Amino acid sequence: MRIAVLAFLLAVLLVFPGLVPNSPGHLGSLAETALPWCGLGVPLLLVWAAVRRSLKGAVAVLVPALAWAVVFGPAFAAGHGSGRPDFQALTLNVGGDRTAPGDVAREVKAIDADVVALQKVPRPAMGAYERELRAAYPHHVVGDTIGLWSRYPLRDVERLDLGGAWPHALRAVARTPVGDAAFYAVRLPSVRVGVTQGFAVAQRDASAARLAERVARDPTSRVVLLGDLNGSLRDRGLAPLTRGLRSTREQAGHGLGFTWPAAFPVVRIDHVLVRGLTATGTEVLPDLGSDHRPVLTGLRGGGR
Structure with a gap:
């Protein structure tokens, strides 16, 4: 009986994570961020059912297994995305002092994207990045620890203050092969987990809401947001952004696409939204x- 109850609750969580309240400690956001990993409860419950020799328990565990497949299975389906891109965009949080400008610039140039957004560039290293990338990307803008490099001319540059300890975004319009597109290079405030404060996302959520407001009134019909949003797009705190922009991973990705931490990624917090x-x-x-x-x-013209 206990196995069946836990299996039912796990299935409900997987399908309806929004039912988890966000107070106290933004538990709802935490549950949504960790949601793919909740599937680990399925084999654990199966082991418990096997130890108890409970056939009914094992059958009950099929319910959350099916729920996980319904929610996350489409990400692994073949056929996501098609066609030749008109241009390519790259986003990377360089990790501050973890990386050397020359090494990162060499790798970036080898990737051969047309527009590149870098975040968390140490201020003393920004000049080195500018020198290393100048030949490959003749157009660029920088602000604080964020930079946007482009093969296409840039205009209408804005440095956006989204609140918090540092300016969190750059905006510039690039003349791409399919026409003008507004590019946002973004790094939202960091998130921490603590005993007293719980899942500390309030500052990030506030910045995301301000950014979403700015994007919503952007007069450019084509928008590309590149950056470290410090959260999963399932997290309700980033809902203001996903209401007006589409995730390229959902459009054309394969798999869950985790990006952090690099050595063993467990969550996708680096995104391209369009x-x-x-x-x-x-x-x-x-x-x-x-x-x-x-x-x-890779991106091409068209889309809502």
């Missing part, structure tokens, strides 16, 4: 020495 464009493919690239993995996405 409006007015369609993803032809998106992939998480190998570890380049940062604690985040880079994400490369």
